[in-house]
Amino acid sequence: MTITITAFERSPDRGRGLARDMRVRWALEEVGEPYEVRLVTFAKMREPAHLALQPFGQIPTYEEGDLALFESGAIVFHIAERHAGLLPRDANARARAIAWMFAALNTIEPPIFDRALATILERNEPWYEQRLHSLELTIGKRLADLSRRLGDADWLDGAFSAGDLLMVTILLRLKGSALLDDYPNLLAYLARGEARPAYKRAFAAQLAVYTAASAG
Numbered sequence: 001m002t003i004t005i006t007a008f009e010r011s012p013d014r015g016r017g018l019a020r021d022m023r024v025r026w027a028l029e030e031v032g033e034p035y036e037v038r039l040v041t042f043a044k045m046r047e048p049a050h051l052a053l054q055p056f057g058q059i060p061t062y063e064e065g066d067l068a069l070f071e072s073g074a075i076v077f078h079i080a081e082r083h084a085g086l087l088p089r090d091a092n093a094r095a096r097a098i099a100w101m102f103a104a105l106n107t108i109e110p111p112i113f114d115r116a117l118a119t120i121l122e123r124n125e126p127w128y129e130q131r132l133h134s135l136e137l138t139i140g141k142r143l144a145d146l147s148r149r150l151g152d153a154d155w156l157d158g159a160f161s162a163g164d165l166l167m168v169t170i171l172l173r174l175k176g177s178a179l180l181d182d183y184p185n186l187l188a189y190l191a192r193g194e195a196r197p198a199y200k201r202a203f204a205a206q207l208a209v210y211t212a213a214s215a216g
């Protein structure tokens, strides 16, 4: 059955792979499932057809036969449940990998995403510096704890899992900021994620979309 996901026709991140279709593309590449992409504009995302798939008018969505899903975490989880390679077989190890998926989405992503939004939308507010400082304090605490837990391991809990996949895509938003400077093990963790052939294929695919949109 054909898998179709949605992605931005012209991603605001200019092809840096930070939009959330990237994690879905990467998961599909890891498990070797081919997929098609329906590109959408911001206007299309507010139309009834898209809102029926994604109640908040966002990307990504996932369609496969009569299944339609939204929320990138739920989509990655679905892919990991249906195909080998992203979740361990052992029940306890699997539960721990799922806990890392939730940690990435619930504990690590919110302050990182809020910081990114603040730098775009709140830059001219009188309280901007204070807000940025407070978000960066929270992020710093999270990174320190994550770095301590990762230690010198390659991945968060044994073999690479969907938990690592989500964590890497989320932390990559900080690449180039000074926030990761104190954590060489997290930088190495990101580099390991980016070096995976499946990541590279997914990144190239989303970049090709942006490049084509810019040329057109």
Ligand SMILES: N[C@@H](CCC(=O)N[C@@H](CS)C(=O)NCC(=O)O)C(=O)O
Pocket (backbone or CB within 6 Å): 018, 019, 020, 021, 057, 058, 059, 060, 070, 071, 072, 073
């Ligand atoms: N929690 C959702 C967030 C989806 C989301 O924020 N998507 C962004 C692109 S990365 C989007 O569509 N933004 C446009 C908007 O919110 O209107 C998920 O993980 O799928």
